[in-house]
Amino acid sequence: MRVGDSNVASAAVMRPSRRSQCEVSELDDMNTCMSGRVWCVRDICGIVCVVFTYGLVLYAEFVVLFVMLIPGPYPIYGWINGIIFNIFVFLALASHAKAMFTDPGAVPRGNATQETIEKMGLKAGEVVFKCPKCCSIKPERAHHCR
Numbered sequence: 001m002r003v004g005d006s007n008v009a010s011a012a013v014m015r016p017s018r019r020s021q022c023e024v025s026e027l028d029d030m031n032t033c034m035s036g037r038v039w040c041v042r043d044i045c046g047i048v049c050v051v052f053t054y055g056l057v058l059y060a061e062f063v064v065l066f067v068m069l070i071p072g073p074y075p076i077y078g079w080i081n082g083i084i085f086n087i088f089v090f091l092a093l094a095s096h097a098k099a100m101f102t103d104p105g106a107v108p109r110g111n112a113t114q115e116t117i118e119k120m121g122l123k124a125g126e127v128v129f130k131c132p133k134c135c136s137i138k139p140e141r142a143h144h145c146r
Contacts, residue, residue, distance in 0.1 A: 039103035049087045053096065061089055
């Protein structure tokens with residue numbers, strides 16, 4: 001359907017949806033842990049990757065400290081490099097944990113309204129794709145809500 005032609009922003013083409021009414025469903029609680037306080041996806045691939053990543057970091061910690069630095073001929077050099085290495089290990093693990101337990105966000109559901117399309121500032125003839133399931137504006141060739 002063609003959106004109004006009075007200004008440039010509203011001259012976008014809206015792809016028709018398969019359904020006549022878009023339904024906005026409640027947010028799912030599938031991706032939360034610890035009574036909704038922490039976001040995480042509980043899948044076996046993610047858990048295996050976390051265990052593998054932390055195993056590699058712990059192995060690197062063992063090799064650097066007990067194979068390279070502690071038996072070295074200069075104890076001050078070993079202590080300084082050990083402290084610096086442990087600071088980097090802590091920062092890496094803290095960043096990884098924050099990335100794992102932080103909600104990445106999502107496109108707001110039900111944002112395919114006339115007002116939102118006008119705010120986008122589209123040029124004449126541009127096409128806006130609308131997800132028929134969640135009634136959201138989506139990029140071309142994007143797949144979600146399956």
